[in-house]
Amino acid sequence: MSQKVIRNITQVPQWVMNNGKKHTIGPGEAVVLPDEIVTLFVQERGQSVSVEDGHSPIVIDDEANWNDRVYLYNMSGNPDEPEMLKITTYAKGHPVVNEVPNPRRAPRILSWKKNLGAIRISSDAERKLGHRVLTLAPFQRKAFSTADANWIMQREGIKEPGNPSLVNWSAEPTGFEPDSTWTYADVYDYAQLIGLAPLPPTPRQVQQKAEKDGYGEKATGEVYDELRNELLTRLYFLIADPKHHTPTESEFREYQAGRKATAAARNPAKRGPGRPRKNPEVAA
Secondary structure (H helix, E strand, O other): OOEEEEEEOOOOOEEEEEOOEEEEEOOOOEEEEEHHHHHHHHHHHOOOEEEOOOOOOEEEOOOOEOOEOEEEEEOOOOOOOOOEEEEEEEEOOEEEEEEEEOOOOOOOOEEEEEEOOEEEEEOOEEEEOOEEEEEEOOOOEEEEOHHHHHHHHHHHOOOOOOOOOOEEEOOOOOOOOOOOOOOHHHHHHHHHHHOOOOOOOOHHHHHHHHHHOOOOHHHHHHHHHHHHHHHHHHHHHHHHOOOOOOOOHHHHHHHHHHHHHHHHHHOOOOOOOOOOOOOOOOOO
């Protein structure tokens, strides 16, 4: 989704400036940042940061195989989650409601250390087999073996109030899902079809504002890219959640065709036949 996980490998904060904004990574901290900010960190602070592996949106764990695997997804970093959670505790038998920060708002790298047990090497001695570290990056679906997935979910099920689980069962990838190669107009249509709310400005609204503000073609394209990436981040949480129906390509194309037909009926084209649109992002 045009974002990467980058880690500060020093014990002091590392920062870069981009378009007047300061981006800081705390000591030893791993964060999720857009590609262009990650590139800046690598160019300017290359000795102090490390781009983490495993930021791909769909990954298969080494121990998972085709016949025995299930997907989990990282639920952190959701901008549509509330910033605060209300939890109820009891003091001297009376309920007390407090607000705490919602841990699902900020993207986090999840990891679990799984002990592999031991084998007996004699009647009175055994050898420990060590452990495996299981990881799940932000905005990522990952296929684990059924045993590992069940182990993770059992551990995540033991949570205190105000500390909700950051991992859940995921729908399998469908082969037709929006990504950074799609135009903003197509991602917007997909978001509208799947039921994402609230929706950002329509492609036409973006184009109208860009023209009003005197944006050139390059600046307008950057606005479309930024809005598309924000939309992709929000869509991830609906696409990964198996409760939501994700459209097939034929359903998506049928929806787009219906919208265009409706728009054409409401607003008969004034352009001559064969004249191209001014901006391909702008839907009819």
